[in-house]
Structures are given as C-alpha cells and as structure tokens.
Amino acid sequence: MNKIKIHFLGAAGTVTGSKFYLETPEQNILVDCGMFQGLKELREINWQPLPIDVSKVDCVLLTHGHLDHTGYLPRLVKEGFHGEIIGTSPTLAITAIILRDSAKIHMEEAERANEEAYSKHRPAIPYYTLEEAEKTLGMFKHAEKDEWLFLSENIRFRFRYNGHIIGATFIELELFGKLFVFSGDVGRREDPLLYSPDRPEWADYLFLESTYGNKLHPEEKVGDILSSLIAKTINEGGNLIIPSFAVERLQTLMYLLWTLYKENKIPNIPIFIDSPMGNNVLSVFEAYPQWHKLSLKEYRAMCDHFNIITSYGDTWKTIDNPRPKVVIAGSGMVTGGRVLTYLKQLVDRDATTVLLVGYQAEGTRGRQLLEGAHEIKLFGKYIPVKAEIHHLESLSAHADQGELLHWLKEVKNIPENTFLIHGEPSALDAFRVKIKDSLGWKVQVPHLQEVLELTI
Known part of the structure; x- marks a missing residue:
C-alpha cells in the first residue's frame, strides 16, 4: 500500500492560485503553480512562503500558461525549487511571455509606487524581477501531448488537448496504478479558434474545475x-x-x-x-x-x-x-x-x-x-x-456547467472521489449537487490549505 498526500495550496474554495501538491513515495509533484488574483486577502497569500518544503518538490506539471496557473513559479524557485517545469511547447512559450511581462509590470509598479509614495511599504519591492523570471525559464522541459512520460518506476503522466487557450491540456497522472486526472481549465466545445477539448475516459481521482459550475453561458449574438x-x-x-x-x-x-x-x-x-x-x-x-x-x-x-x-x-x-x-x-x-x-x-x-x-x-x-x-x-x-x-459572457474560454458535464460523459468508471476546484463557493456547491444528482458520484469541495491522505 502506498500513501499519497494531497495539499490543496490554491484554487480551493476560490478560482485562482492553482497549486496542487502530491507527496508520494517516489516523487513529489506540484500540478500548476499559479498566483492568487482578486480579493486582497487572497493576493496577500502570494507573499507568504508555501507551507511545504519546496526543496523537496521534484517537478511541476503545468496544465496551461495563464498567470493563475504559472505566476508563482519564480517565487517557487526563490524558495528553493530546483527541479523541472514540464508543459507542452505552446504552454511553455505562453508561460515565458506571461512571466516576463508579469515581472516587468511588478518592477514598474514598485518603481511608480516609490516615486508617487502611494504604497504603505517603504520601499515597495517587486513581487519578482525579470532576472528571477529568466532563471525560472531555464528549468523548462517540453513534452508532447498524448505521450506517456515516466517520472519514476510507478509514476507516469501525459498531457491531453483541452481547448481553453493555445497549449492548454488536462493531465492524466498515474500513481501506482491509479489514475489522477487534473482538468486544468476546460475549454469550449464551439470555440472560434480552438478545437473541442479531448475528454478523459477513466479517472480514479478527478480534480475538476468549476468556474461556471452553476451557470450556462447565454446564447448571445x-x-x-x-x-x-x-x-x-x-x-x-x-x-x-x-x-x-x-x-x-x-x-x-x-x-x-x-x-x-x-x-x-x-x-x-x-x-x-x-x-x-x-x-x-x-x-x-x-x-x-x-x-x-x-x-x-x-x-x-x-x-x-x-x-x-x-x-x-x-x-x-x-x-x-x-x-x-x-x-x-x-x-x-x-x-x-x-x-x-x-x-x-x-x-x-x-x-x-x-x-x-x-x-x-x-x-x-x-x-x-x-x-x-x-x-x-x-x-x-x-x-x-x-x-x-x-x-x-459568451466569449468566456471556460466551459459552462453543460459543457463540463459533457466533458465528463466519456468517463467509463465511477471515480473514487471527485474534488471540485477553481470556483467561487456558490458555483462549487451548485456543481457538487448537480454531479451528485445527475451522475451519482462522490464529490468533495476541498478548502484552501487542506491536506488529504490517500492509501492506494
């Protein structure tokens, strides 16, 4: 029997700050490494060190390049991470653009705040610098979609096309024979630029985004x-x-x-x-x-x-x-x-x-x-x-409730547990009830900083 610890370090009970840390006997894996955005109390968490030993993280797997999935990476490196950051080629290209741009904005805002003295911090310091962002880019490792890659003897993963933005994927992570599926952000079925998302066929443990878990996008012209x-x-x-x-x-x-x-x-x-x-x-x-x-x-x-x-x-x-x-x-x-x-x-x-x-x-x-x-x-x-x-609202790159349920329909088994993430409390609760009633699955809404232990 193997013990797996799952740390919900972000996007739990809220939409942003995506970070899911899995401690396993063979590898310690961080899925996504995003910044919190929006409410001040969430943004303030960005400045706090992660409640884990960052030096023990072996690798980061990125679902896609958005800031709320990648923006914490330079801070992770600053805290002692020295492993690989793995994503599809377009995801890493987008992440590089976003981190460089983000670093420039942080540096400019700190400079402006110091010049105009509107920050309560004296002096205001950037969240991270361009130099710190560039150091992070040196840890990137490209992976092809649909190709299984081994991290250790009993751990392998693959990226699968997910619409949403260019390069975006969901992740199938097999740990000791059990399949953990991280949805990332699921795209739209009728996107003007992107193809419809692929869909998982199996999931023992499913981590499912719920941004629009309580809504259907309007039919707008x-x-x-x-x-x-x-x-x-x-x-x-x-x-x-x-x-x-x-x-x-x-x-x-x-x-x-x-x-x-x-x-x-x-x-x-x-x-x-x-x-x-x-x-x-x-x-x-x-x-x-x-x-x-x-x-x-x-x-x-x-x-x-x-x-x-x-x-x-x-x-x-x-x-x-x-x-x-x-x-x-x-x-x-x-x-x-x-x-x-x-x-x-x-x-x-x-x-x-x-x-x-x-x-x-x-x-x-x-x-x-x-x-x-x-x-x-x-x-x-x-x-x-x-x-x-x-x-x-209809230009959203996120699947709505109907599209999320469609995304689940190819799953042939009943997952042992479905964790709803990436949603505001009202969306999470409504989607929990919907999945339970329509599919009969066990559904859990984890809270921020919650740690779960599984024996598999």
Missing part, C-alpha cells in the same frame, strides 16, 4: 453586439475600450472583428491592439498552427487589419487621437496592464463604452465595473465612472 457597440461609438465620437486577456481572448476578439469587417458588418473604424504580451502571444499562434483552426494565410491577413501598438508613447498618442476608435488592451479583469492608462483618461467620459468579456473574479476592478461602481481606483486615485459598461 456576439457579432450583432459588437456591430451595435461600434455603431454607437462612431455616432457619439467616442471610444470603445475592451479590456482583454492577452492569451486567447485577444486573438478571438481580433478574429471576430476581422470577420465582421470582411463581411461588411462593421466599417473600417481604427482598431488598436495595445497589449505587448498579446503581440507576443500572436507569434505563438504562428509557431504552433496544429494547436488551432486558423491557417497561416488567414492568421497573417487578420493581423494586418489591426493597428498593433508596441510602445507606451503610442498608447498616449492613441488616447489623444480624437477619432472614434476601438481599443483592445490588457488586462481582462482590469487588474493591471495598459488598459488602466486608457481607463484613467477615458472612463469618466459619457461617450466612452467599456465592454467586459468573460469572467470577472471577485475583488477585481472588472467585477466592480460589472456591478455598477460609480468610481474605480487607478494608480492610487479614484476616477468617476461615466462610461457605459457592457458585458459579453
């Missing part, structure tokens, strides 16, 4: 909504600002807007892409065409249609440009990035429209705007919100 908002922007001589995640959401928006233009459903309004990270992600789409639906010819024609901003100086030129325009800028939940500069200058104008796309976590500015906040805090100052706020 996305093209009509975008066309209508662009017409309004032109008529009012204003700005349509779309905060967007740099990975996947940005490329999806570009594809939808380019298609609308080709079909003469929108005029040739200037559309600015202001996301240095997003520009780098576009190169990943070019490098890994087998991971998405676009041909190289379509991809290049699409990119040529947009005004892609590369310098911060051009950000200000775009803001000062009086013409009606569309600006797509990071970040998707308005937690950082170039979109903050646009909102600081333009969110207090009646002719501005802000279109939020996808999930807005608790404690983020995106959620505040969604819930009708009359002001938001940007760079230490409160700015009145006079812009009109809209929300497109």
